[in-house]
Every structure is written in C-alpha cells, then in structure tokens.
Amino acid sequence: MNYFRYLASICFFLFLAGAVQTTVPAAVSLDRFLKPIKAQEPKPQPQEFFELASPLPSDHLTPFCSHTVINHSFANTIGSPPFSSTYSPPSDCPAPWSRVVLDFRAASSGEQYDRIAAIWLDGAEIFRTSTAEPTESGIFWKVRKDISRYYSLLSKPEINVTMMLENVVNDVYTGVYDILVSFLFYKEDIVPNDDRVPSITLPNKKLGTAELGLFKTPPDLIIPISSDGERGFWFKVESESDVHIKKVKIPRNTLQVVLELYVSFHGNDEFWYSNPPYSYIRMNNLTTGRGNGAYREVFVTIDGKFIGSEVVFPVVFTGGVNPLFWGPVVAIGDFNLPTYDLDLSPFLGWLLDGKSHEIRIGVDDAYHIGLSTQIYTSGWIMNLRRVKAKRKSEFAGWVKSKAGNFTTIVSQQFKVTNLVRYYFNGTYKIVQQIFKAKRDSRVREDSGELVGRTIVRRQYPLTVITSTVPLQSNGPSGSMEEDMYMMITNVSHAKNERRVNGLSSSILYNRQESEGWMKVKGHSVISGNSSTWQRYTYRDEFGCYSRTVLATEGKLAIDNSTFSCAAST
Ligand SMILES: *[C@@H]1O[C@H](CO)[C@@H](O)[C@H](O)[C@H]1NC(C)=O
Ligand SMILES: *[C@@H]1O[C@H](CO)[C@@H](O)[C@H](O)[C@H]1NC(C)=O
Ligand SMILES: *[C@@H]1O[C@H](CO)[C@@H](O)[C@H](O)[C@H]1NC(C)=O
Ligand SMILES: *[C@@H]1O[C@H](CO)[C@@H](O)[C@H](O)[C@H]1NC(C)=O
Ligand SMILES: *[C@@H]1O[C@H](CO)[C@@H](O)[C@H](O)[C@H]1NC(C)=O
Ligand SMILES: *[C@@H]1O[C@H](CO)[C@@H](O)[C@H](O)[C@H]1NC(C)=O
Ligand SMILES: *[C@@H]1O[C@H](CO)[C@@H](O)[C@H](O)[C@H]1NC(C)=O
Ligand SMILES: *[C@@H]1O[C@H](CO)[C@@H](O)[C@H](O)[C@H]1NC(C)=O
Numbered sequence: 415m416n417y418f419r420y421l422a423s424i425c426f427f428l429f430l431a432g433a434v435q436t437t438v439p440a441a442v443s444l445d446r447f448l449k450p451i452k453a454q455e456p457k458p459q460p461q462e463f464f465e466l467a468s469p470l471p472s473d474h475l476t477p478f479c480s481h482t483v484i485n486h487s488f489a490n491t492i493g494s495p496p497f498s499s500t501y502s503p504p505s506d507c508p509a510p511w512s513r514v515v516l517d518f519r520a521a522s523s524g525e526q527y528d529r530i531a532a533i534w535l536d537g538a539e540i541f542r543t544s545t546a547e548p549t550e551s552g553i554f555w556k557v558r559k560d561i562s563r564y565y566s567l568l569s570k571p572e573i574n575v576t577m578m579l580e581n582v583v584n585d586v587y588t589g590v591y592d593i594l595v596s597f598l599f600y601k602e603d604i605v606p607n608d609d610r611v612p613s614i615t616l617p618n619k620k621l622g623t624a625e626l627g628l629f630k631t632p633p634d635l636i637i638p639i640s641s642d643g644e645r646g647f648w649f650k651v652e653s654e655s656d657v658h659i660k661k662v663k664i665p666r667n668t669l670q671v672v673l674e675l676y677v678s679f680h681g682n683d684e685f686w687y688s689n690p691p692y693s694y695i696r697m698n699n700l701t702t703g704r705g706n707g708a709y710r711e712v713f714v715t716i717d718g719k720f721i722g723s724e725v726v727f728p729v730v731f732t733g734g735v736n737p738l739f740w741g742p743v744v745a746i747g748d749f750n751l752p753t754y755d756l757d758l759s760p761f762l763g764w765l766l767d768g769k770s771h772e773i774r775i776g777v778d779d780a781y782h783i784g785l786s787t788q789i790y791t792s793g794w795i796m797n798l799r800r801v802k803a804k805r806k807s808e809f810a811g812w813v814k815s816k817a818g819n820f821t822t823i824v825s826q827q828f829k830v831t832n833l834v835r836y837y838f839n840g841t842y843k844i845v846q847q848i849f850k851a852k853r854d855s856r857v858r859e860d861s862g863e864l865v866g867r868t869i870v871r872r873q874y875p876l877t878v879i880t881s882t883v884p885l886q887s888n889g890p891s892g893s894m895e896e897d898m899y900m901m902i903t904n905v906s907h908a909k910n911e912r913r914v915n916g917l918s919s920s921i922l923y924n925r926q927e928s929e930g931w932m933k934v935k936g937h938s939v940i941s942g943n944s945s946t947w948q949r950y951t952y953r954d955e956f957g958c959y960s961r962t963v964l965a966t967e968g969k970l971a972i973d974n975s976t977f978s979c980a981a982s983t
Contacts, residue, residue, distance in 0.1 A: 444685035444845075444878060448938045449737035451525050451550045458551030460521070461968075463742045465749040466924065466950040468959045470560055472513050477598035479507035480517070484533070484595035488579040496578035496646045501535065502571040507599050509569045515598040516541055516559045518749075523552035526589025528731040528748075530678055531579035533595065534647045535567045538638035539676045542751040545579070546732045546744055548589040553741075557749045561597070565632035568597070578646030604956065633672070637662055639773050648676075649775065654706075657776035664765045669813060669820065671762060675754040677712050677726050683777075685735075686710045687728050687876065688834055688845040690799065698840075706779040708832045708847075709801045714756065715774045716765070722756040723778075723805065725830055725849055727874050727909060735878060736903045738944035739928040743965045746909050746924055757855040757868065759822035760811035801832040819860045826853045842881045849874040869914040879904040885933065902931045920954035943967055953979060 481504045486497045503509060516533070518541065526548050533541040540561050546553055567573065579591055639660045640647035649658040664671065679686055682703045691707040694700075713723040729747035732740040740748070758765070765771055785803055805828055812821040828851035835844045850873050857866035881902040908925040930944025945966040952959045958979035964972035 444688050444735055444880065445937070446527065446684060446731065446733035447737050447932075447934060448525060448527060448733065449547050449549075449741070450939055450941065451548070458549075460523070460552035460554055461549070461742055463546045463553050463555040463744055465555075465557070465744045465746070466948055466961055466963065467557075467750065468950075468952040470515060470558055471604045471956040472515055472560070472598075472600050473558070475600055475602050475604070477515070478511070478601040479504050480596045480598045482594065482596045483575045484577050484593055486577070486593055488529075488531075488581045488591045488593060490583040491579060491581045493645070495644060496576045498574050498576045501573050501575040503569055504599065507601070509565075511562075511565075511568075511599045511601060512603050513560060513562045513600040514565065514568050515600070516561045517596045517598055518543065518557040518559070519554070519594040520545060520556075521552065521554035521592045522546075522548035522589045523550060524548055524588030524590070525550075526581070526583075526587050526591075528733040529579055529581050529591065530680065530731075531577065531591075531593075532646060532648060532676070534574075534576045534638070534640070534643070535564060536570060536573040536636075536638070537576075537640055537643060537647050538564065538567060538636050539640065539647065540564050540567075542676045542678060542753070544678070544729070544731050544748050544751070545591055546741065546748070547737055555744075555749065559750055563632050564636060566634055567636055576643065576647065578648075580646075633670075635665065637664075639775070651775075651777050654777060654779055657774050659772055659774045661770040662773055663768070663770050664762075666766050666768060667815070668762060668766060669759075669815060669817070670822075671758045671765065673714060673722070673756040673758050675712065675714070675724055675756065676751070677724075677754075678729065678751055679710065679726065683710065684731065687832060687847045688843070688878065690834070694799070707785075707801060708799065708834055708845075709779060709785060709803055709830065711778045711803075711805075713776055713778055716758075716761065717772050718774070720807075721758060721761060721809070722807075722826065724754045724756075725803075725828060725851070726754070727752050727849075728847070728876055728907075730905065730907065735880070735905055736901065736928070736930055736932050736942070736944060737939060738930055738932055738942050738968065739903075739905060739946050741965070741968050742970060743926075743946055743948055743963055746907055746926055752909075755870075756853075757822065757824050759813070759820075759855075759857075760809035760824050762813040762822075763811045766813070799834045801830070803830045804828070820865070821858045822855065823858075824853070824855045827851065841883070843879070845876070845878040847874075847876045849876075866916060867914065868916070869912075871912045873908070873910040875906070875908050877904070877906040897936045898934070900931060900933050904929045918955050920952065923949070923951045925949055945971075 483501055484497065484499065528547055529545045531543050531545065532539055541559055543557060546555060577593065579593065581591060583590055638647065639662065641649050687708050689704045689706055689708050692705045695702060695705050711723045711725055714721055727747060729751055730745040732744050732748055785801060808823065808825040810821060810823040812819055828849065830847065830849045832847045853870045855868045856864060859865050883900045885898045885900055905928040911922045913920045926946060926948040928944060928946040930942060932942030933940040945964065947964045949962045950960065957977060959977055961975035962972065963970060
C-alpha cells in the first residue's frame with residue numbers, strides 16, 4: 415500500500431516509470447494528462463520546444479570534433495533492455511580536451527505521455543531528461559549539457575554508452591521518440607569575461623593555490639552506484655522499505671570524494687508535494703494511491719550511518735497538472751533534471767581503510783522520519799494539512815597525504831514548509847511549498863588556512879492551485895459523466911540558486927508562472943487555454959544571460975533575451 419516510484423542512481427543515482435493511476439477523483443489529486451494532439455493551424459509544421467537555460471560558455475567556440483554516440487528510436491521499450499552501443503574516445507581528436515558537451519536532440523509525433531530517460535557511460539549516469547508530449551504534426555527539441563566532469567570515463571576506450579527511455583507504443587499511444595546524441599569535444603580554453611565578473615563577495619579572497627573547490631578539475635575516478643543495467647542502470651525505489659545497497663571500495667590515495675545524486679519521482683509520487691496522508695484518504699473514502707503525506711527526502715547511508723540527504727527539486731513533467739502549460743516552453747528541469755552533489759570528504763578517514771563499504775540509498779516519507787502532519791477538518795468545507803521539516807548536520811574529517819593534511823568540514827541545513835488546503839469539498843485545492851537550503855563545504859590546511867570553499871544556497875518556492883468543476887456530458891441522456899470535468903489551474907514555480915565554488919560564483923533566478931483551464935475526459939485534455947510566463951536570469955564569471963518568455967495558447971508571444979549584465983539584475 416505504501417507505494418512510491420522513483421528512479422535513482424548514484425555516482426549516486428535514483429528512477430522509475432510505469433502504469434498510470436486511473437481511479438483518482440479529480441478533485442483530490444494532481445495528475446498527469448495527455449494534451450490534444452491536433453493542430454489548430456491549417457498548415458501544421460513540427461514545432462520546437464525548449465527549456466530556458468543559459469548558453470554554455472563553450473557554445474561560441476567550434477568543437478574540435480563531434481561524435482554521434484546514439485541514433486535510435488524509442489518505441490515500445492517498456493520492460494526491454496536499454497539501448498546500448500560501444501564508445502571509445504574519437505580517434506580524430508584524442509584527449510586532452512578542454513571541455514566535453516553532450517548534445518541531445520529529440521523528435522516525436524503522435525499521441526504520447528511525457529516519459530523519463532537517462533544516459534549512462536560505463537554504468538555511470540551522465541544525463542537525466544524527460545520528454546515533451548508530442549502532437550500529430552510533430553515536435554522537436556535540443557538540450558546541451560557540459561559533461562566535462564565525466565572526463566575520466568570519456569577518455570576510456572571500449573565502454574558502453576547506454577540509454578533508457580521507457581515508452582509505451584500501442585494503438586492508443588503512437589508517439590515514438592527519435593533520439594540523436596552527440597558528444598562535442600573542445601580543445602580551446604574558455605576565458606572568463608573579467609569585465610562581467612559578478613560582484614559576489616568571496617568568503618576568503620586569498621584562497622590557497624590548491625583552490626580545492628569541488629570539480630575544479632574533473633575527478634580521476636568515477637564509481638557508479640547503480641543497478642545491473644538490465645532495464646537501465648537506475649534503481650527503482652518502489653516503497654519506503656525498498657532500499658538499495660551496493661558495496662564500494664575507495665582507493666587509499668583518495669583526497670576528495672563527492673557523491674552525485676540523480677533522482678526523479680513518478681507514479682503515485684509524481685506530485686508527492688500534494689499527497690495526503692493515508693488517514694485522510696481513509697477518512698474521506700478515497701480510492702487514490704497517492705498517499706504517504708507531502709514530504710520526501712532521499713537519503714544516503716554508508717555502513718548504516720546517515721551521511722546526507724536531499725529534498726529534491728519538484729520537477730513538473732510536461733503532462734503534469736495542465737499539459738497545455740508546458741509548450742513550447744517546458745517546466746523547469748524537464749529537459750535537464752537537476753543533480754545534487756554531496757561532499758563526502760569528511761568521511762575519508764573511515765572510508766580509506768581498504769575495506770568495502772555499504773552504500774545505501776532510499777526515500778523517506780513524513781511518517782518514517784517521524785514528522786508530524788496535522789489535519790484539520792471542519793465538516794466537509796475545508797481541510798488543511800501542514801508539514802514542516804528542518805534538518806541541520808555538520809561533518810568534519812581530515813585526510814593526510816604528501817600534499818598535506820586537509821580537513822574538510824561540510825555543513826548542511828534545510829527547511830521545508832508544505833501547506834495543502836482544500837475548500838468546497840476538495841474541489842478547490844491550494845498546495846504551497848517553500849524549500850530553503852544551504853550546503854557549505856570548507857577545506858583547511860594544517861596551518862588552518864582555508865584552501866577551498868563551496869557554498870550552495872537554494873530556494874524552491876512552489877504554488878499549485880486547482881479548481882475542479884464536474885461537467886455535463888454531451889451524451890444523449892445528458893447525464894453527468896464522472897470522468898468529465900473542467901479544471902482551472904495556476905502554477906507558480908521557481909528555482910533560485912547561489913553558488914560559490916573556489917573563486918568562481920554564480921547566481922540563478924528562474925521563475926515560471928502559469929495559468930489556464932482545461933476540459934478533461936479521463937486522462938485526456940479535450941480543450942483549454944493557458945499561458946506561461948518565465949524569467950530566467952543567470953550570472954557567473956563567464957558573463958550574464960537573461961531571457962523572458964510568454965507562451966499563450968501553445969505559441970510564443972514574447973521572447974526577449976540579453977547578455978547584458980545591467981539588464982539581467
Ligand atoms: C540517424 O539515423 C537515421 C536513420 O536511421 C539516418 O537517416 C541519419 O542520417 C542518422 N543520423 C546521424 C547523425 O547519424
Ligand atoms: C556492454 O554491454 C553488453 C550488453 O549490453 C555487455 O555484454 C558488455 O559486457 C558490456 N561491456 C562493458 C565493457 O561493460
Ligand atoms: C465512508 O464510508 C463509510 C462506509 O461506507 C461511511 O459510513 C462514511 O460516511 C463514509 N465517509 C464519508 C466522508 O463519505
Ligand atoms: C590533521 O589535522 C587534524 C586537524 O587539525 C588533526 O586533528 C590531525 O591530527 C592531523 N593529522 C595528522 C596525521 O597530522
Ligand atoms: C459538499 O458535499 C455535500 C455532500 O455531498 C453537499 O451536501 C454540499 O452541498 C457540498 N458542498 C459544496 C460547497 O459543494
Ligand atoms: C489564478 O491566478 C489568476 C491571476 O493571478 C487569478 O486571477 C485566478 O483567480 C487564479 N485562479 C485560481 C483557480 O485560483
Ligand atoms: C486564451 O488566453 C489568452 C490570454 O490569456 C487570450 O488572449 C485568448 O483570447 C484566449 N483564447 C481563447 C481561445 O480563449
Ligand atoms: C524586448 O524588450 C524590449 C525592452 O524591454 C522591448 O522594447 C521589446 O518590445 C521586447 N521585445 C519583445 C519581442 O517582447
């Protein structure tokens with residue numbers, strides 16, 4: 415009964431996909447839908463979809479060479495082995511490279527749900543993405559991701575490059591996803607644009623020569639903590655008791671160790687931030703499987719000791735809440751899901767004993783970590799549920815090598831407030847969540863001098879309002895059809911981040927506001943109208959970038975972008 419669905423893998427990573435919940439009363443749960451696929455225009459052309467993102471600093475350079483690694487169509491792939499082929503560094507441009515970029519292109523037409531996908535190199539995940547829902551006349555999109563941190567894998571010959579995209583193709587769902595993935599190899603160095611260096615005050619201007627920020631140079635070794643790969647290398651976490659354990663041996667000459675977490679949530683947990691507790695479901699005689707309360711924390715333990723956790727950014731997939739919102743501009747994170755870095759260097763003292771250590775990954779809900787959720791009911795008129803969570807942790811440890819004795823102190827704190835309110839017998843629902851986090855990692859030499867510092871501050875506010883009205887069917891009897899309704903929806907969503915990494919720093923403000931209505935039958939949208947406004951502003955040592963878009967009725971009405979730092983504040 416306690417039913418989560420996650421896909422995860424660590425170099426540390428998590429995942430999942432599958433059957434759609436069909437018995438959810440519309441008034442209670444957020445859901446995923448299929449959008450109408452017929453174009454309104456007389457001469458429909460394939461339409462380009464996109465996620466707002468900063469251009470990569472390497473985009474203005476010409477790659478030294480590019481290498482196609484995947485050219486494959488994903489049709490009815492569910493339950494099948496992933497697509498796999500062999501990768502070797504291109505002979506026409508051997509290492510060293512200054513950067514490597516993954517260029518991902520996708521195209522599809524027909525009727526299809528949003529689907530989750532990932533790419534692995536030698537069993538280590540390098541990219542997690544989800545698809546846009548296609549139309550009859552077709553859609554396509556392109557994503558770029560800097561994958562230089564996987565350099566040690568990219569320079570290995572004869573390894574497998576693997577991609578899974580769990581799709582269902584049958585008489586109803588016709589959309590096949592055509593995927594083309596290339597790696598772009600660069601030899602030129604990218605020089606930061608000093609004129610535009612944002613004015614962030616660094617904690618210590620005089621950072622040592624080592625400048626041990628995280629990923630200042632690519633790691634020498636990458637150890638995937640992932641599944642056997644038969645259905646993709648992600649672990650499928652299906653319940654809170656479903657934990658995945660892998661044994662790892664860390665080489666004794668390790669100086670720094672970072673865990674990267676890839677995770678996405680699906681099925682009954684796709685909208686975990688709006689899930690009621692089971693007590694509420696029972697009390698109201700609901701049939702939904704979307705329970706367990708509105709709190710999720712992905713945790714990692716080593717040899718049974720808690721070493722870190724993450725409250726994951728709530729990515730809304732393109733079929734989510736109201737699919738009309740997410741075209742041609744998709745929701746934040748859809749095409750390039752965020753990943754999370756945890757600095758495990760404080761634990762090196764214990765990990766470098768030459769023995770295997772047990773890495774465990776799982777998902778906790780409010781009940782399993784003993785949070786209290788409150789339910790107030792007053793007759794049938796209004797309900798309110800509130801979840802508050804706070805976590806603070808600090809770990810310190812040292813490692814001594816020829817280079818010196820380095821002490822790493824990692825502190826993490828986060829705060830989540832989640833409030834779900836129902837009005838009018840549950841037909842009007844407001845979900846509000848605020849997540850604030852700070853992760854700080856400092857490295858000191860024997861002398862006590864700070865030689866490295868990484869600070870990540872994040873804020874993820876989210877508000878989802880839905881108002882549902884049952885509709886009279888047009889059938890001969892004019893009867894009420896239970897699965898026909900109109901839904902008016904607002905989504906307000908943001909991902910704000912400030913990062914300091916050694917001497918570099920960046921600021922991101924990324925906010926999306928959507929509103930609209932849709933007429934729904936079952937899980938299909940019959941008609942509707944919507945608009946999505948988004949402002950994306952990013953600054954780092956390479957420059958500034960800002961883009962503002964407004965999409966109404968599935969078309970871009972405003973698209974304004976600038977590289978001017980003055981305009982991007
Ligand atoms: C990908 O495959 C298709 C057909 O299978 C082919 O037409 C196309 O040229 C290929 N693209 C690349 C870049 O290899
Ligand atoms: C690559 O994948 C194939 C089958 O998918 C497997 O038999 C082979 O062992 C893999 N090779 C490596 C180097 O992992
Ligand atoms: C739930 O079902 C039980 C048994 O059928 C019934 O007694 C109760 O009134 C129902 N509760 C609500 C809120 O509908
Ligand atoms: C390394 O530095 C830490 C913190 O200053 C200290 O406690 C530890 O004893 C040192 N280790 C060695 C081997 O000197
Ligand atoms: C809520 O449901 C009850 C019982 O079905 C009904 O009597 C009442 O009118 C409904 N209230 C609203 C605001 O829809
Ligand atoms: C959605 O937001 C708009 C504008 O902020 C507001 O007018 C409307 O009432 C909201 N809709 C719902 C269902 O709350
Ligand atoms: C859709 O909404 C936009 C503004 O939000 C409005 O200008 C347009 O007329 C609406 N279209 C329809 C078909 O209602
Ligand atoms: C872009 O912004 C400028 C200045 O803010 C404005 O004059 C212009 O109309 C905008 N362009 C579009 C296409 O919205």
